[in-house]
Every structure is written in C-alpha cells, then in structure tokens.
Amino acid sequence: MSEGAETDETADADPNLRIAVTGAGGRMGTEVIAAAVDREDLAVALAVNRSETEPVSGVAVDPADEFAERLDAVDPDAVVDFTGPESAVAYAEACADAGVPLVTGTTGFSDAQFAALEDVAKSVPVLKAANFSRGIAALRRAVREAAAAVPDYDVEVTETHHNGKRDAPSGTANTLLDDLEDVREDLSRNGRVHGREGDAPRQPGEIGVHARRAGDVTGEHEVLLAGNHEVLELTHRAGDRGVFAAGALDAAVWLADRPAGWYDFGDVIDDA
Ligand SMILES: NC(=O)C1=CN([C@@H]2O[C@H](COP(=O)(O)OP(=O)(O)OC[C@H]3O[C@@H](n4cnc5c(N)ncnc54)[C@H](OP(=O)(O)O)[C@@H]3O)[C@@H](O)[C@H]2O)C=CC1
Numbered sequence: 256m257s258e259g260a261e262t263d264e265t266a267d268a269d270p271n272l273r274i275a276v277t278g279a280g281g282r283m284g285t286e287v288i289a290a291a292v293d294r295e296d297l298a299v300a301l302a303v304n305r306s307e308t309e310p311v312s313g314v315a316v317d318p319a320d321e322f323a324e325r326l327d328a329v330d331p332d333a334v335v336d337f338t339g340p341e342s343a344v345a346y347a348e349a350c351a352d353a354g355v356p357l358v359t360g361t362t363g364f365s366d367a368q369f370a371a372l373e374d375v376a377k378s379v380p381v382l383k384a385a386n387f388s389r390g391i392a393a394l395r396r397a398v399r400e401a402a403a404a405v406p407d408y409d410v411e412v413t414e415t416h417h418n419g420k421r422d423a424p425s426g427t428a429n430t431l432l433d434d435l436e437d438v439r440e441d442l443s444r445n446g447r448v449h450g451r452e453g454d455a456p457r458q459p460g461e462i463g464v465h466a467r468r469a470g471d472v473t474g475e476h477e478v479l480l481a482g483n484h485e486v487l488e489l490t491h492r493a494g495d496r497g498v499f500a501a502g503a504l505d506a507a508v509w510l511a512d513r514p515a516g517w518y519d520f521g522d523v524i525d526d527a
C-alpha cells in the first residue's frame with residue numbers, strides 16, 4: 256500500500272468521494288491532485304503515472320502498469336483521466352472490468368479509440384469532455400446561437416496552446432467545429448480546411464481551422480464569423496489549468512452514482 260494514499264483503516268472513517276487519478280505526473284494530473292487535496296468533498300485514494308512516480312502534492316503515485324490491480328484493491332468511486340489516447344482507452348477498459356465510473360479529459364482519440372470508449376460506457380458511466388471549463392461550455396452555447404443567426408457568414412476557428420501540446424487541432428476546437436456543423440446546414444466535416452497555403456481561395460462551405468503552438472499558453476479558442484461588412488469574434492482564454500481541474504472534479508462527484516452510459520460536461524452544468 257502506498258504511503259500517503261488512503262489506508263484501509265481510514266477508508267471507513269473518510270466520508271469523502273474517493274477518486275483515482277491517472278497521468279498523475281502530467282500537467283493536468285498534478286493540477287487535478289492539487290485541487291483534490293484542497294477540497295473537502297473528495298480524497299485521492301489512488302494515483303498512477305507511466306514514468307515518474309514521485310509523490311504529487313503529498314499523494315503517493317504508483318506505476319501505471321499496476322493500475323488494474325490497484326483499482327480492484329482500492330475500489331474508488333471514480334477515475335479522473337488526463338493522459339493520452341492509447342492509455343486512456345486502456346484505463347477505461349480497466350474501469351469497465353472493475354465497475355468504476357470514468358471521467359476523461361484526454362483528447363486526440365482516433366475513431367476506433369472513441370468507439371472503444373463508447374463500448375466501455377455500456378458497462379460503467381463514462382463522462383468525456385475535451386474541455387472542463389465552464390467558460391467553454393458557455394462559448395459553445397454562444398457559438399451555436401450566433402452561427403445559426405448569420406447562416407451565410409464565413410467561419411474560421413483558431414486555437415492557441417502551449418508548445419508541449421501533442422494533438423492538433425485541440426479537442427475543444429473539434430468540439431466547436433462539431434457544434435458549427437450541427438447548426439449550419441452549409442457546413443460539414445468535409446469542409447474543414449486545416450491551414451492554408453499557395454493558391455487557396457475560400458470555397459463555399461469551408462471552415463478554416465488554425466492551430467497555433469507557442470510558449471506556455473494554457474488554452475485559447477476563437478470562433479470568427481464574418482460577412483455583410485461585419486465581423487464577430489467569440490473568444491475564450493483559460494487563465495490556468497485549475498479551471499479544467501475544478502470542472503473535472505465536479506464531474507467526478509456528479510458521475511459517481513450515475514448508471515452506466517455516455518455523459519458530457521454539459522450534463523453536469525445543466526444539473527447544477
Ligand atoms: N478536457 C480538458 O479540460 C483538458 C484536456 N487536456 C488533455 O489532457 C491530456 C493530457 O494533457 P497534459 O496533462 O497537458 O499532458 P502531459 O503530457 O503533461 O501529461 C500526460 C500524462 O499522461 C501520461 N500518459 C500516459 N499515457 C500517455 C500517452 N499515451 N500519451 C501521453 N501521455 C500519457 C504521461 O505519463 P508520462 O509522463 O510518464 O509519459 C503524463 O503523466 C491531453 O490529451 C490534453 O489535450 C488538457 C487540459 C484540459
């Protein structure tokens with residue numbers, strides 16, 4: 256048993272929601288654990304990471320290859336995952352085997368990996384969100400309404416992130432694109448143009464998609480709507496990763512007693 260993690264003796268005495276955190280050594284994993292340690296309503300009962308297993312905010316970190324075994328032993332109320340697509344699917348399948356709900360913020364899934372997550376949701380509740388900030392949830396609603404109100408305006412989506420981000424465009428940008436294509440019949444996935452160069456005049460039905468990587472930018476998303484001699488720019492800027500961690504932990508508290516199925520962050524916000 257890892258020191259620092261909850262012991263069996265305290266398990267019954269501790270009324271908190273007990274969570275497991277994967278990717279504990281990562282940018283988001285460390286943020287989630289730090290935020291959890293500061294909250295009264297939950298405790299970190301298990302934390303794993305693939306390489307570094309130094310304690311995080313005083314919480315012991317176990318090797319990722321022990322996850323399935325430790326999950327059975329610890330039996331947390333939910334797992335919070337911010338890792339990478341391959342690992343997230345493996346962690347999700349372990350959650351299905353152990354009957355533990357999963358909150359995942361990981362992005363960059365292939366269609367096959369996404370289908371594997373949907374399969375897990377047949378066994379346990381799965382809540383997936385590319386962005387756990389309430390501001391992006393609000394931006395999504397504003398974008399859907401604005402885009403529908405100007406059905407013939409050109410649309411461009413730009414996202415900016417730190418220079419360590421692996422996937423492009425961001426999961427949030429893909430979610431905004433899905434929203435735009437849902438409310439605008441002239442827009443579809445085939446119309447997405449990722450960057451432009453050479454002789455590239457805009458075609459009808461195009462959405463320009465631009466991914467910028469620089470410095471330590473936490474996460475910025477802009478939807479531009481232009482036409483009829485005017486421009487709308489709808490923008491969200493995340494100040495720090497604590498905004499995502501707070502949303503993910505709120506989602507874990509919300510998800511812990513739900514039935515098996517597929518959920519998203521909007522379900523949490525709408526239930527507040
Ligand atoms: N939904 C949301 O609100 C947010 C989502 N994200 C997403 O969360 C994910 C993680 O972001 P971030 O914390 O910045 O990433 P980091 O690279 O900082 O951390 C990833 C962590 O996951 C571990 N890991 C395990 N398997 C993989 C894998 N296959 N690929 C990459 N890492 C793996 C890493 O372990 P090791 O270091 O030992 O390899 C590391 O501890 C990304 O997909 C990102 O887009 C990020 C912020 C907010």
Ligand SMILES: O=C(O)C1=N[C@H](C(=O)O)C[C@H](O)C1
Pocket residue numbers: 362385386416417420421424425426427428473474475
């Ligand atoms: O990798 C990040 O940092 C982030 N990734 C998420 C995404 O891909 O949308 C969410 C947030 O923008 C930060």
